[in-house]
Amino acid sequence: MRKELDEFMAYLRHERNASPHTISSYRIDLVQLANYLEAKKIKLGRVDNVVLRGFLVDLYKKSLSKTSVARKLAAVRSFFEFGIRQKWVDDNPARIVSTPRLDRHVPVFLSEEEMKKLIEVPPTDDVIGLRDRAILELFYATGIRVGELVGIELDDMSLDEKMIRVRGKGKKERLVPFGRKAAESLQTYLRARPSLPLVLGQKALFLNYRGSRLTSRSIERLVTKYFSRIALRKKISPHALRHSFATHLLGRGADLRVIQELLGHESLATTQKYTHMDVKQLLDVYRKAHPRAGSAK
Numbered sequence: 628m629r630k631e632l633d634e635f636m637a638y639l640r641h642e643r644n645a646s647p648h649t650i651s652s653y654r655i656d657l658v659q660l661a662n663y664l665e666a667k668k669i670k671l672g673r674v675d676n677v678v679l680r681g682f683l684v685d686l687y688k689k690s691l692s693k694t695s696v697a698r699k700l701a702a703v704r705s706f707f708e709f710g711i712r713q714k715w716v717d718d719n720p721a722r723i724v725s726t727p728r729l730d731r732h733v734p735v736f737l738s739e740e741e742m743k744k745l746i747e748v749p750p751t752d753d754v755i756g757l758r759d760r761a762i763l764e765l766f767y768a769t770g771i772r773v774g775e776l777v778g779i780e781l782d783d784m785s786l787d788e789k790m791i792r793v794r795g796k797g798k799k800e801r802l803v804p805f806g807r808k809a810a811e812s813l814q815t816y817l818r819a820r821p822s823l824p825l826v827l828g829q830k831a832l833f834l835n836y837r838g839s840r841l842t843s844r845s846i847e848r849l850v851t852k853y854f855s856r857i858a859l860r861k862k863i864s865p866h867a868l869r870h871s872f873a874t875h876l877l878g879r880g881a882d883l884r885v886i887q888e889l890l891g892h893e894s895l896a897t898t899q900k901y902t903h904m905d906v907k908q909l910l911d912v913y914r915k916a917h918p919r920a921g922s923a924k
Contacts, residue, residue, distance in 0.1 A: 789804055
């Protein structure tokens with residue numbers, strides 16, 4: 628299975644345009660399956676749903692959470708779907724293996740006031756601070772993924788039209804609008820950007836202090852750094868800024884399908900996982916929007 632695993636990783640990287648984090652997670656999950664099959668002396672072509680259920684039982688014995696097991700099963704499903712295309716296997720045995728029932732949880736997000744505080748943390752007296760403020764503004768203005776942000780090039784952005792072209796999963800491109808505040812931060816950063824040492828031919832919008840393209844890991848570190856400075860008791864990541872973007876749009880009455888398009892989701896069900904409102908917000912929106920929901924006079 629090792630050779631097949633390498634081919635699948637290449638497929639994720641070059642055809643699916645998966646992020647380095649996703650590729651790393653899939654590799655870890657599938658190496659676990661490969662180790663299990665080798666220990667049981669089971670060849671790839673002999674894997675069926677019974678074998679995969681045994682693999683899941685083995686994961687549970689190692690005290691893995693339902694979330695982790697569900698993620699590994701999703702990786703296995705994707706691997707076998709690719710295996711059918713490559714004619715390694717005849718069918719996908721993971722299709723009929725039930726995903727563990729997960730406890731629903733509310734995604735971590737920031738309030739509008741918390742987002743304002745976070746964006747104002749980076750200093751404005753040096754190019755790195757200006758870059759970081761532009762990154763936070765752009766995250767909040769667009770809801771794009773980390774991998775999409777680091778892939779943005781200078782030619783992808785129009786400050787006049789306040790639009791940016793991003794490359795999402797599967798190399799699918801979409802245009803995403805951004806607002807005045809983000810445009811101002813980007814313009815200020817771009818004026819200071821030439822002070823960074825520029826690697827020859829580097830077209831990336833966001834550069835590190837050496838003049839190379841920022842990595843996803845660097846973005847995660849800077850978000851964590853600035854969040855720690857506003858001292859809120861939440862575990863934060865760049866993905867929480869995506870949650871915040873979607874939540875605030877929905878809270879102000881944006882249509883869910885518009886949010887789906889902006890986030891680059893193929894399924895509306897995926898968008899619903901990112902967006903949530905408390906009961907009071909739902910009631911307020913309903914009473915304002917429904918023609919027969921007003922109080923009796």
